Amino acid sequence: METISTIAVCGAGTMGSGIAQLCAQKGIDTILFDVNETILQNSRRRIWMNLDSLQQKGKIAGAELAAIQKRLHFTHQLSDCVAPVMIEAIIEQKEVKATLLNQVLTINQYQTILASNTSSISINALAAAVSHPQCLAGLHFFNPATIMQLVEVIKGEQTAPEVITTLLALSKQLGKTPVVCNDAPGFIVNRVARPYYLEALRLVEQGLATVEQVDAVMEASGFKMGPFKLMDLIGIDINYSVSCIVWEALGKPPRLTPSALQQQKVEVKQLGKKSGTGFYQYQ
Ligand SMILES: NC(=O)c1ccc[n+]([C@@H]2O[C@H](COP(=O)([O-])OP(=O)(O)OC[C@H]3O[C@@H](n4cnc5c(N)ncnc54)[C@H](O)[C@@H]3O)[C@@H](O)[C@H]2O)c1
Structure with missing residues (x-):
């Protein structure tokens, strides 16, 4: 070829x-x-x-x-x-x-x-x-x-x-x-990775851990990047859209309900690295 x-x-x-x-x-x-x-x-x-x-x-x-x-x-x-x-x-x-x-x-x-x-x-x-x-x-x-x-x-x-x-x-x-x-919701990686972001967001929303704590623990346990640093790198708007699309495509299972905290970040245009602010500050 x-x-x-x-x-x-x-x-x-x-x-x-x-x-x-x-x-x-x-x-x-x-x-x-x-x-x-x-x-x-x-x-x-x-x-x-x-x-x-x-x-x-x-x-x-x-x-x-x-x-x-x-x-x-x-x-x-x-x-x-x-x-x-x-x-x-x-x-x-x-x-x-x-x-x-x-x-x-x-x-x-x-x-x-x-x-x-x-x-x-x-x-x-x-x-x-x-x-x-x-x-x-x-x-x-x-x-x-x-x-x-x-x-x-x-x-x-x-x-x-x-x-x-x-x-x-x-x-x-x-x-x-x-x-x-195959053409399945979230294909493979985004389907498997969804709970990584959503459970981390839930812990913070419920006041059970801070953003920094979650990232530090996940990185110390072997993940290259904690979920919040990763969302900031990906773009919080993109990550939120993916969550919504996968959730809807799977018939809105409660375990994959998109996060209100993430939605708020999108609404105030704190999109992560690309906007200078997300879960962390970049400027
Ligand atoms: N960010 C990630 O980590 C990631 C990873 C894999 C795949 N993706 C996918 O890649 C795509 C882009 O994501 P991104 O993170 O680069 O987004 P982004 O927000 O950084 O960039 C999107 C770009 O599209 C441009 N745009 C919008 N409408 C357009 C149009 N009609 N014609 C030409 N340009 C237009 C915008 O001006 C912007 O520059 C999305 O489909 C996303 O799901 C993103």
Whole structure:
């Protein structure tokens, strides 16, 4: 199978930026699109800082850094997203994603693979709102995308087999370990991890432990990050949306009821690292 030489990434937030940086580091010409000009500029600044830091640590040479930068194209014009594969990493809302996917299909004359980085939206439900559902699959990276090894590849009922073959090959081209998953609520990782966040939130809501205590205990017991630090890294809004979507998709089981504390954080825009405040302060 031929390697992928051009990719479009839609959404330049936490995940889109990381995925675009990864693609460019792996030699792929990468078009990074966002509707928000400021977010696009911040993304560029963050990627440049990450690359500088890699160079200072001796992980990439000077010439390589310039080549990676040259492979990254930042745009707020969706019409620039012409590529054989488009990775979608925009907000976790089905209708917004479906609109974008349909536009990208049209721009590419229906000759592109649509890989959604959704954490929790059903690929079959998304496919039902897309004009060419055979082009769509899930390609779920983890945060930070440049570092985390796992990629969940989600096959929808209508996904063409060659789409999965290409996405598995692409994941390997990106140095990742892909695992094909069924289209079940939260796929595998987000389903298994839900109680990790929800039980931690409940302990704090009920005054039985502090945020710091929970994180310290979980980290001392072997977890790389406590649940609150992890929610801050993921983005509290994204994590809350995932909780709501998984809870609803499973028929609203009480054990997975989304947390009021988390909802309040979203309402006051304390979203974690990306907003400067979450369960911890970052500025
Ligand atoms: N944050 C995580 O840890 C994580 C991990 C895995 C998967 N995901 C998934 O990745 C996706 C993005 O999450 P994120 O954390 O990067 O979110 P984010 O809030 O950091 O970024 C979302 C970006 O989408 C942009 N956007 C919104 N509507 C758009 C549109 N119509 N066209 C183009 N851009 C648009 C916003 O301007 C923003 O820059 C979500 O589906 C999320 O579930 C997130």
